[in-house]
Amino acid sequence: MPINPWIDVTLTLSSDMVVWRGDLPFYIRKKQSMEKDKMNLSEVTMSVHVGTHMDSPLHFIKDGLSIDRMPITTTVGPSRVICIKDRESIKADELKKQDIKNGQRILFKTINSTEHLKRPQFYENYVYLTEEGADYLVSRKITLVGIDYYSIAQCGKSETVHKTLLSANIWIVESLDLSEVSEGNYDLVCLPLKIAGSDGSPVRAILRKLQ
Ligand SMILES: [Zn+2]
Numbered sequence: 642m643p644i645n646p647w648i649d650v651t652l653t654l655s656s657d658m659v660v661w662r663g664d665l666p667f668y669i670r671k672k673q674s675m676e677k678d679k680m681n682l683s684e685v686t687m688s689v690h691v692g693t694h695m696d697s698p699l700h701f702i703k704d705g706l707s708i709d710r711m712p713i714t715t716t717v718g719p720s721r722v723i724c725i726k727d728r729e730s731i732k733a734d735e736l737k738k739q740d741i742k743n744g745q746r747i748l749f750k751t752i753n754s755t756e757h758l759k760r761p762q763f764y765e766n767y768v769y770l771t772e773e774g775a776d777y778l779v780s781r782k783i784t785l786v787g788i789d790y791y792s793i794a795q796c797g798k799s800e801t802v803h804k805t806l807l808s809a810n811i812w813i814v815e816s817l818d819l820s821e822v823s824e825g826n827y828d829l830v831c832l833p834l835k836i837a838g839s840d841g842s843p844v845r846a847i848l849r850k851l852q
Pocket residue numbers: 690694695696791815841
């Protein structure tokens with residue numbers, strides 16, 4: 642049987658991309674150029690939460706693990722994409738129907754992927770995970786949760802949902818572009834940069850549908 646192709650679910654980093662309010666935008670500058678220096682050499686500045694990125698426990702937990710200490714198995718291996726039709730939020734009642742199991746890596750595809758993620762401006766009313774939904778995921782002891790907008794929590798109410806997940810050692814990946822992905826089981830490869838002491842990092846994330 643032919644092996645399915647990898648699907649890139651990463652946003653392209655560019656200086657015109659949307660960033661979370663107040664975050665340092667992505668900016669790339671050519672420090673040396675072929676014309677003057679016989680080589681190209683660029684440097685970038687950015688928040689570590691720009692584009693498709695991960696939150697480590699240290700993002701909201703004092704003395705929590707930093708991104709460089711993430712076990713590789715957190716984001717490499719089988720994962721489940723669950724489609725959420727609710728246009729407002731991901732609710733515990735919906736999650737309870739999904740047979741979510743201990744150790745699973747769960748990525749939520751919502752209308753964010755097709756309607757909000759690539760808007761030219763930040764959009765406040767994206768689909769988010771409710772506090773009860775976060776509690777339920779903790780009770781199921783999952784390993785990783787992903788979402789297709791810049792935060793997993795409701796805009797303006799970041800703290801509780803992030804703290805609930807990160808204090809239970811559930812790592813978070815945000816701004817996944819799941820527009821080309823359907824519900825089902827996938828192989829996931831999603832690796833953050835190994836930045837010492839960082840609360841987050843951009844990632845390159847790819848999915849391949851399991852046969
Ligand atoms: Zn983040």
